[in-house]
Amino acid sequence: MNDFTFLSPTRLIVGRKAEERTGEWIKAYGGHKALVHHDSMYCKTSGLVDKIIDTIHAAGVETVELGGVVPNPHLDLVYQGIELCRRENVDFVLAIGGGSVIDSAKAIAMGLKYDGDVWDLFVEDNGVTRGVETEPCVPVGVVLTIAATGSESSNSCVITKVDEQLKRFCDNDLHRPVFAIEDPELTMSLPKFQTACGVIDIMSHSMERYFTNVPTGNELTDRLCEAIFLTCMDCGRTLMDDPNNYDARANVMVASSLSHNGLTGIGRNNSGDWSSHFIEHELSGEYDVTHGAGLAVITPAWMKYVYRDNMPMFLKWATRVMGVSHDYCNPELTVLEGIRRLEDFFRSLGIPTTMREMPDVGVVPEEIMYKMAKRVRITNKNGTVGTLRQLATEDIVNIFRLAQ
Amino acid sequence: MNDFTFLSPTRLIVGRKAEERTGEWIKAYGGHKALVHHDSMYCKTSGLVDKIIDTIHAAGVETVELGGVVPNPHLDLVYQGIELCRRENVDFVLAIGGGSVIDSAKAIAMGLKYDGDVWDLFVEDNGVTRGVETEPCVPVGVVLTIAATGSESSNSCVITKVDEQLKRFCDNDLHRPVFAIEDPELTMSLPKFQTACGVIDIMSHSMERYFTNVPTGNELTDRLCEAIFLTCMDCGRTLMDDPNNYDARANVMVASSLSHNGLTGIGRNNSGDWSSHFIEHELSGEYDVTHGAGLAVITPAWMKYVYRDNMPMFLKWATRVMGVSHDYCNPELTVLEGIRRLEDFFRSLGIPTTMREMPDVGVVPEEIMYKMAKRVRITNKNGTVGTLRQLATEDIVNIFRLAQ
Numbered sequence: 001m002n003d004f005t006f007l008s009p010t011r012l013i014v015g016r017k018a019e020e021r022t023g024e025w026i027k028a029y030g031g032h033k034a035l036v037h038h039d040s041m042y043c044k045t046s047g048l049v050d051k052i053i054d055t056i057h058a059a060g061v062e063t064v065e066l067g068g069v070v071p072n073p074h075l076d077l078v079y080q081g082i083e084l085c086r087r088e089n090v091d092f093v094l095a096i097g098g099g100s101v102i103d104s105a106k107a108i109a110m111g112l113k114y115d116g117d118v119w120d121l122f123v124e125d126n127g128v129t130r131g132v133e134t135e136p137c138v139p140v141g142v143v144l145t146i147a148a149t150g151s152e153s154s155n156s157c158v159i160t161k162v163d164e165q166l167k168r169f170c171d172n173d174l175h176r177p178v179f180a181i182e183d184p185e186l187t188m189s190l191p192k193f194q195t196a197c198g199v200i201d202i203m204s205h206s207m208e209r210y211f212t213n214v215p216t217g218n219e220l221t222d223r224l225c226e227a228i229f230l231t232c233m234d235c236g237r238t239l240m241d242d243p244n245n246y247d248a249r250a251n252v253m254v255a256s257s258l259s260h261n262g263l264t265g266i267g268r269n270n271s272g273d274w275s276s277h278f279i280e281h282e283l284s285g286e287y288d289v290t291h292g293a294g295l296a297v298i299t300p301a302w303m304k305y306v307y308r309d310n311m312p313m314f315l316k317w318a319t320r321v322m323g324v325s326h327d328y329c330n331p332e333l334t335v336l337e338g339i340r341r342l343e344d345f346f347r348s349l350g351i352p353t354t355m356r357e358m359p360d361v362g363v364v365p366e367e368i369m370y371k372m373a374k375r376v377r378i379t380n381k382n383g384t385v386g387t388l389r390q391l392a393t394e395d396i397v398n399i400f401r402l403a404q
Numbered sequence: 405m406n407d408f409t410f411l412s413p414t415r416l417i418v419g420r421k422a423e424e425r426t427g428e429w430i431k432a433y434g435g436h437k438a439l440v441h442h443d444s445m446y447c448k449t450s451g452l453v454d455k456i457i458d459t460i461h462a463a464g465v466e467t468v469e470l471g472g473v474v475p476n477p478h479l480d481l482v483y484q485g486i487e488l489c490r491r492e493n494v495d496f497v498l499a500i501g502g503g504s505v506i507d508s509a510k511a512i513a514m515g516l517k518y519d520g521d522v523w524d525l526f527v528e529d530n531g532v533t534r535g536v537e538t539e540p541c542v543p544v545g546v547v548l549t550i551a552a553t554g555s556e557s558s559n560s561c562v563i564t565k566v567d568e569q570l571k572r573f574c575d576n577d578l579h580r581p582v583f584a585i586e587d588p589e590l591t592m593s594l595p596k597f598q599t600a601c602g603v604i605d606i607m608s609h610s611m612e613r614y615f616t617n618v619p620t621g622n623e624l625t626d627r628l629c630e631a632i633f634l635t636c637m638d639c640g641r642t643l644m645d646d647p648n649n650y651d652a653r654a655n656v657m658v659a660s661s662l663s664h665n666g667l668t669g670i671g672r673n674n675s676g677d678w679s680s681h682f683i684e685h686e687l688s689g690e691y692d693v694t695h696g697a698g699l700a701v702i703t704p705a706w707m708k709y710v711y712r713d714n715m716p717m718f719l720k721w722a723t724r725v726m727g728v729s730h731d732y733c734n735p736e737l738t739v740l741e742g743i744r745r746l747e748d749f750f751r752s753l754g755i756p757t758t759m760r761e762m763p764d765v766g767v768v769p770e771e772i773m774y775k776m777a778k779r780v781r782i783t784n785k786n787g788t789v790g791t792l793r794q795l796a797t798e799d800i801v802n803i804f805r806l807a808q
Contacts, residue, residue, distance in 0.1 A: 006416045011411040012411070219634075219651075247405050251621075254670065258624070
């Protein structure tokens with residue numbers, strides 16, 4: 001086990017109608033005037049935003065509203081939020097929604113305590129994303145409406161600067177939400193496709209931490225990851241037939257918050273591999289596919305390309321999680337059968353596992369593969385991405401070929 | 405899944421020589437003058453306390469020292485600590501040691517912010533322990549030297565008032581330590597017996613949460629508990645042969661902190677069963693046996709007595725954790741085989757699983773069984789203990805008979 005520090009200060013408030021106490025929680029965290037941030041879509045039109053605003057007023061807390069968050073949230077709206085909050089003396093930022101709204105709220109909260117341009121905090125150093133510690137943020141709270149990104153308890157924040165086509169990260173413990181209100185019933189109306197993509201994204205956050213270049217010494221962490229994988233697979237399957245199953249919705253929602261708060265990564269010498277995530281980001285960027293659907297294509301391909309570099313972990317996963325019998329004569333067959341079963345699981349959620357089967361993608365020409373591969377975010381100083389195997393452009397193209 | 409809120413605000417700082425940064429962490433949490441609290445035994449004589457005090461001074465933080473904590477820590481020393489801290493304007497309490505030292509430190513920290521007698525916070529209401537919320541505590545930090553009680557991240561605190569022979573609890577989220585520094589190497593010198601008792605106690609904290617009257621709907625929580633059980637069994641066995649195995653020490657230490665911080669209890673309609681713990685407390689009180697050793701005797705007996713009341717959970721445990729094949733013709737045999745394997749595991753750690761085999765106990769007369777049973781802490785309003793089955797005096801005596 002490698003040295004680590006772990007802190008997950010987000011209070012999870014889980015249960016039916018939990019959002020009815022939003023105002024009390026904001027007040028408990030010292031809020032007097034809250035920005036209510038949302039995407040102007042389902043949460044607004046369903047009346048959820050207005051209901052929550054009522055609970056906030058009932059707690060004696062004032063509000064200012066800012067909707068309009070879009071997927072891959074825009075820096076422009078962040079600027080607008082900061083300006084509005086400064087003008088209105090806002091001291092609490094509430095996100096009602098999923099990852100995009102939460103990330104936008106985090107950026108506003110950071111910007112409020114930062115004298116310069118908030119985009120400074122997202123700028124990269126020599127092509128490698130750097131974490132920046134700002135002053136303590138204005139507190140951020142969340143009412144979660146989709147289980148997927150884990151942003152409700154993570155230290156991640158991704159913002160897009162549209163005019164320069166830049167999508168940038170700022171990992172910062174100080175913007176972790178102080179609370180995440182999770183009412184599983186709010187996720188019941190999600191379409192099957194969104195539910196499935198969320199489950200895959202949740203699994204991926206722990207897969208990225210499970211499959212690194214550290215094969216042994218983290219028995220507890222390995223098993224915590226496996227708890228996430230197995231729960232997501234059980235409950236994901238249930239939700240395809242029974243989308244209103246409360247327990248399955250609740251387990252997936254809590255899994256979302258535990259899969260990306262750092263818990264499943266403790267004791268490894270880095271925070272994960274993240275190749276699949278970064279490769280998928282470029283697929284999403286090129287073809288506008290949903291992140292979880294892209295991960296269902298990229299992850300198995302990545303596994304097939306790198307598994308030989310950490311056979312002990314892939315064998316552990318194939319046998320413990322995917323239920324494959326260990327073939328001691330040919331352990332590689334055990335791993336490949338595990339990957340095949342993972343693909344089967346993704347397909348059982350209605351999500352294809354090859355690019356050519358994806359409605360928005362199809363057969364990808366080699367030149368597009370190279371174009372996407374060259375754009376993949378560099379995470380290592382030698383110009384590669386990933387830790388289990390450090391992948392250069394040609395490796396990434398090979399992974400796209402396997403995903404074809 | 406039942407409604408819950410979960411907050412675990414303790415920063416875990418894990419690694420070799422992590423204690424060398426104790427001073428920096430106290431300073432980061434705003435400490436100017438720290439009480440250094442310990443048991444005057446191993447941690448003091450080994451020089452560990454003095455080394456840590458040096459790091460605190462190096463960080464520009466002053467110290468006051470108070471040793472002398474004993475197992476089942478005494479209220480008198482708590483009073484002494486509160487008086488000392490008030491006189492010296494202490495604003496941070498550091499515990500160096502295990503559960504007793506940490507509990508004593510928590511009580512001092514609570515007392516410092518409470519105008520009345522700190523014992524008020526431990527008093528029971530109609531025989532049922534009540535949780536009391538005080539003002540925010542003076543922050544408590546921990547340098548952990550034994551993995552067992554989980555007090556380093558829990559909301560529990562147990563103090564004994566010697567003159568009245570009262571051992572009382574105060575569960576309070578406000579006294580959860582702000583950090584727990586965990587250097588696995590500090591636990592390597594523990595005798596095998598202490599290591600084994602620690603492993604059993606850690607497992608028990610999640611068993612008490614796993615085996616309740618809620619059979620379904622908590623797949624994630626069930627699997628998190630199983631992660632703790634399996635890790636403790638793997639690493640516990642390793643440590644019997646190889647007590648200096650760093651990874652096994654580290655995994656057990658982190659398991660201690662995750663098994664009792666509430667994580668493995670989320671989503672059940674109460675915080676656990678706790679019958680085995682409370683029954684064991686009386687065995688410990690009568691015969692002065694170590695808590696973990698007592699649990700190795702009481703837990704299997706309790707299981708044999710109650711398993712029929714929650715067959716789904718006992719079957720899940722026997723098959724997933726204890727590796728028993730599910731006997732569909734006679735599922736009870738599956739559970740009983742699981743319990744037998746648990747006893748085997750405890751014995752593989754050198755810990756007996758019957759009272760008559762315990763050096764300090766032997767054959768327990770019926771009248772002593774009744775005496776102990778009548779003393780068991782009541783947790784339900786109808787005068788019983790436990791949730792999986794609510795146990796009255798005669799039930800508890802039956803469990804002692806099974807443990808004989």
